[in-house]
Amino acid sequence: MRLYRIFLPAVAVALVLSCSAKAETDADGGGSSNVPQGNVELKPTVDRTSVLKNPMTGWVMYVSGSSDPSYFDTEFYVPSLGKNVLVRDYASCFYVRTGWKTFNPEEGKYFWQDPDNALYKLYKRAQELELPMAFRVVVDGRDQRENTPQWVFDKGAQYWLSDKNYPDRKTPLAIDETWRKCYEKFIEDFAAEFNDPDKLAFIDAYGLGKWGEGHNVCYEQNNAETAMTETYKEDTMRWITGLYSRCFTKVPLVINYHRQIGCPVSEGKEANPNSEKVLQIALDNGYCLRADSFGMTNQDWGYNDWERGYVEQWKYKVPIIMEGGYIVNQHSYWNDPKGYRQGHPEDVRKGEFEESQGACVNMMDFRVGDETKSWFEDAFTYVQRFIEEGGYRLYPEKVSVPQNVGAGEDAVVTSTWRNLGWGYCPTNLKQWDQKYKVAFALLDMQTGEPVYEYIDEKTDLSKWLNGNPAKYEFEIPFKGVAVGAYTWAVGIVDKTKADGNGIHEIGIRLAVSKDSQTDDGWVRLTNVTVQK
Numbered sequence: 001m002r003l004y005r006i007f008l009p010a011v012a013v014a015l016v017l018s019c020s021a022k023a024e025t026d027a028d029g030g031g032s033s034n035v036p037q038g039n040v041e042l043k044p045t046v047d048r049t050s051v052l053k054n055p056m057t058g059w060v061m062y063v064s065g066s067s068d069p070s071y072f073d074t075e076f077y078v079p080s081l082g083k084n085v086l087v088r089d090y091a092s093c094f095y096v097r098t099g100w101k102t103f104n105p106e107e108g109k110y111f112w113q114d115p116d117n118a119l120y121k122l123y124k125r126a127q128e129l130e131l132p133m134a135f136r137v138v139v140d141g142r143d144q145r146e147n148t149p150q151w152v153f154d155k156g157a158q159y160w161l162s163d164k165n166y167p168d169r170k171t172p173l174a175i176d177e178t179w180r181k182c183y184e185k186f187i188e189d190f191a192a193e194f195n196d197p198d199k200l201a202f203i204d205a206y207g208l209g210k211w212g213e214g215h216n217v218c219y220e221q222n223n224a225e226t227a228m229t230e231t232y233k234e235d236t237m238r239w240i241t242g243l244y245s246r247c248f249t250k251v252p253l254v255i256n257y258h259r260q261i262g263c264p265v266s267e268g269k270e271a272n273p274n275s276e277k278v279l280q281i282a283l284d285n286g287y288c289l290r291a292d293s294f295g296m297t298n299q300d301w302g303y304n305d306w307e308r309g310y311v312e313q314w315k316y317k318v319p320i321i322m323e324g325g326y327i328v329n330q331h332s333y334w335n336d337p338k339g340y341r342q343g344h345p346e347d348v349r350k351g352e353f354e355e356s357q358g359a360c361v362n363m364m365d366f367r368v369g370d371e372t373k374s375w376f377e378d379a380f381t382y383v384q385r386f387i388e389e390g391g392y393r394l395y396p397e398k399v400s401v402p403q404n405v406g407a408g409e410d411a412v413v414t415s416t417w418r419n420l421g422w423g424y425c426p427t428n429l430k431q432w433d434q435k436y437k438v439a440f441a442l443l444d445m446q447t448g449e450p451v452y453e454y455i456d457e458k459t460d461l462s463k464w465l466n467g468n469p470a471k472y473e474f475e476i477p478f479k480g481v482a483v484g485a486y487t488w489a490v491g492i493v494d495k496t497k498a499d500g501n502g503i504h505e506i507g508i509r510l511a512v513s514k515d516s517q518t519d520d521g522w523v524r525l526t527n528v529t530v531q532k
Helices: 069-073 118-128 151-155 177-194 229-247 275-284 303-310 345-360 369-377 380-389
Strands: 037-040 058-062 075-078 083-086 093-097 135-136 160-161 170-172 200-204 255-256 286-293 320-324 363-366 393-400 405-406 411-420 436-444 450-456 470-477 483-496 504-508 525-532
Touching: 037 411, 037 525, 058 380, 069 118, 075 177, 075 369, 083 135, 093 200, 151 177, 177 525, 200 380, 229 255, 229 275, 255 275, 275 303, 286 303, 286 345, 286 369, 286 504, 303 345, 320 345, 363 369, 369 380, 369 470, 380 450, 393 483, 393 525, 405 483, 411 436, 436 470, 436 504, 450 470
Parallel strands: 058 093, 058 363, 093 135, 135 200, 200 255, 255 286, 286 320, 320 363, 405 525
Antiparallel strands: 037 393, 075 083, 160 170, 393 411, 411 470, 436 450, 436 483, 483 504, 483 525
16 A cells, blocks of 8 residues: 655754643634643644655656656756755656557557556556556647557547648547547546556546647547537537546546637637536536646737636635646747746746646646756756645644543544645545545554544545634543553544554645654654553
């Protein structure tokens, strides 16, 4: 089983616990805390800088589906640190955006069945590194290559060829029943193997149109827009999001929010009138949101006022994922209305960061090549700022527990929790179903292992927003607890993962000094004696 681990690129902060039996007032506006009589109040030392490799938050490392596994050893020099660092040490997952053919080259044959397949090798290496996979399946061959495998067309699937000079760059018609039937079989088989949050971090689960970005979607020959286009668009959205939602019940699903979503066109300042309606179909099927054009401010084809306004209404309801729009060694980014300077990719990184901050994104991108290089060599300040400020970053500001409890009595514990990030922890997702909860444990004094565990079901991490502390009082029955000495601990567990003794695995690492944590991620608080 995977434990999301903590990586410390900065110097760890030593554990300091302040204890008090009196109510105190928070210096930062958290209000007063009422400590039950007989309890001590503890303040675990917050860690604001370390990389916390938690689900649906943090940096995403992009990897080509044909890359060698050594790509995971990519490192760059960071001037402010005066040393080289590994990109993977800053990433929560790795993302592959590649053609259907890469996943399923022949009918009934898949990459995970072939040890010689490049994607298989990448996946296995990532498993060793405890990096879950994320992916997008691209089916459109325009501007690229054969993305839908030829065996699908051999079965009679209809397609459009936009350039006869490239006969392998076929664009399947999204309404074609033969093509859909083949695609459904692939997704069903893929889910049978990968509907597992330990294997997949999320799925970019639409993949139609140019580059799989959800615009310039082809329904009819010549990519024509007809009186039936809106009907086809809505039907296709219901079909494909319903398919992924049915098959992937445990893994978060995402879709681009774009003003021309599902349309045969890509550009245009004004949004298609039905874009929100079509996106709502995906959201109703349990999808999250992403956009592939952060930092592009051109009103005709970039991330414009429509996207900003649209995402505003979904903040803290679903997590938002960003991808930068410009590739700095290919695009004339200095012509952007934002005013980026030619020869200064750090300007683009700053623009992407600021747009991400405005959208309160949970995840940002390390795309391959010069994009990732410029984040580390030109704009590492923003890499570190996102680690400290972006996504979600949770910690227990105060916890009060008794140090003496009679066997069979009830103990009352209180806790105050904070989220340091601008995003949120999406426990409200359909696929997560509130599986992450605060739990208190009694640790064995010798082994440090939890022997008793108590889950506070009232805790809802999706409501923990920056600047608004969440406070709880939890009554714990000590009936059945053996007399003796233990260590109090607190953590956020994954309720879907329990050992044979009913002790759950830590699911989310807390932003607390590593010195105060067990190897498994429980935060030690203080000792407690259970008396006769």
